[in-house]
């Protein structure tokens with residue numbers, strides 16, 4: 001779901017090969033741990049989306065927070081913002097709005 005770049009040489013790894021790729025195609029850096037973290041981040045992000053769709057803002061925010069700790073993606077900050085808004089948690093909504101705005105500007 002999310003691409004990974006080699007932490008050593010920054011080469012982006014083709015997403016179609018991610019499922020079987022354990023080393024960087026350029027420098028042979030080990031990528032299994034990074035892929036596992038990325039998969040866990042994507043899994044919690046998807047769980048958060050499903051909770052948001054089900055109207056569970058607090059649950060969605062918790063999943064978004066876990067996902068964010070694993071991997072900082074703009075869409076995760078956006079999910080956290082929407083989850084906080086759904087929970088009428090305006091302090092967190094304000095925080096995550098700023099985080100989402102900041103990270104989106106870097107792209």
Ligand SMILES: [Zn+2]
Nearest residue numbers: 006009024027
């Ligand atoms: Zn590499």
